[in-house]
Amino acid sequence: PFSHAAEAQLLPEGWDHERMTREFICSDEMKSIWCSVTPPLRPTDLVKLAVGPRKASDLEFSDWEAILSEVIVGDAFGVDRMDYLLRDSHHVGVAYGKFDHYRLIDTLRILLPPANKDGRSEEPGLGVERGGLESAEALMLARYFMYSQVYLHHIRRIYDIHLTDFLKEWLPGGEFSTELASHLKVTDNEITGALLTSAFDGGAPGHIHARRIIRRQHFKVVYERNPADVEINPEAGKAVFDALCNEFGAEHFRHDRYQQRGGSTDFTVRLRDGAEASSLSLSQTLKNVPVVSVDNVFADRSVIDKASGWRAEHRPRLIKPNKEGVGNG
Numbered sequence: 001p002f003s004h005a006a007e008a009q010l011l012p013e014g015w016d017h018e019r020m021t022r023e024f025i026c027s028d029e030m031k032s033i034w035c036s037v038t039p040p041l042r043p044t045d046l047v048k049l050a051v052g053p054r055k056a057s058d059l060e061f062s063d064w065e066a067i068l069s070e071v072i073v074g075d076a077f078g079v080d081r082m083d084y085l086l087r088d089s090h091h092v093g094v095a096y097g098k099f100d101h102y103r104l105i106d107t108l109r110i111l112l113p114p115a116n117k118d119g120r121s122e123e124p125g126l127g128v129e130r131g132g133l134e135s136a137e138a139l140m141l142a143r144y145f146m147y148s149q150v151y152l153h154h155i156r157r158i159y160d161i162h163l164t165d166f167l168k169e170w171l172p173g174g175e176f177s178t179e180l181a182s183h184l185k186v187t188d189n190e191i192t193g194a195l196l197t198s199a200f201d202g203g204a205p206g207h208i209h210a211r212r213i214i215r216r217q218h219f220k221v222v223y224e225r226n227p228a229d230v231e232i233n234p235e236a237g238k239a240v241f242d243a244l245c246n247e248f249g250a251e252h253f254r255h256d257r258y259q260q261r262g263g264s265t266d267f268t269v270r271l272r273d274g275a276e277a278s279s280l281s282l283s284q285t286l287k288n289v290p291v292v293s294v295d296n297v298f299a300d301r302s303v304i305d306k307a308s309g310w311r312a313e314h315r316p317r318l319i320k321p322n323k324e325g326v327g328n329g
Helices: 017-025 028-036 043-055 063-073 079-092 101-107 130-151 154-170 180-185 188-199 207-214 227-232 236-248 304-319
Strands: 108-111 125-129 220-223 253-259 268-270 276-278 293-299
Touching: 017 043, 017 180, 028 043, 043 063, 063 079, 063 125, 079 101, 079 130, 101 108, 101 125, 101 130, 108 268, 125 130, 130 268, 154 188, 154 207, 154 253, 154 293, 188 207, 220 236, 220 304, 227 236, 236 253, 236 293, 236 304, 293 304
Parallel strands: 125 268
Antiparallel strands: 108 125, 220 293, 253 293, 268 276
């Protein structure tokens, strides 16, 4: 429910949505469906396409299977990435996620990966013709802007935190069940209804968190990542968070630190004369696409003014690393 909002903290250790996907594909109910079609489908083949080599490392992939999974879930040109950027930008009402996907798809080719210091891998993957390089650049920039302006927007992030806090108290045992039938019974609809009920019932599980969501009483930013602070102390956000918790009480604050996974992917570009080159050797744009990072501290509205003033007054002391390299809390 609610996609990735609370996945990391509300599934048992070792579980994620890819593992849940694999369990569903290989369930007895789905196996009967795969076997009933003509020609029959093997669940293992579907798992390979759905989660890819990184998340199904116990399975052996042929070159073709690896390429097919890359088409679906690849970090660079997977249709999952193309789809969510275009779809999300449309429904959110922003232009950041748009790029010429028609041109990009037309110029995709199966090529050997770029050579590195260890030589050249013999495992083929997706690359582009030279005429599609700018479309690939636009895809990477679209991803950067959607992360910086939408996915990691501070208000969106704090609502994820409030939702996680609510679910920890509302779900039995504080986690989503990994038993398939039980897992499927909890959808966005059930959680939305529970939020509404709990928001107006002081005795209901997760009441205070539901009230913050339903009544838009979310925590507000009291500290945000500052490159100057990071130069002094890479753990500046945590140092500020710890100090504020000690001064005003931990229940009034939340810390949100996240760094976008991976930078620009290096892929092969086939030049017009038939030669091949690394995308990063051809494109300064791709070499310089930033990695989005946030390090925010949020405060309850009841203490935001006092906390902001206190943080501003004591900021130099708060971000100064101690002898162990950790901020002074």
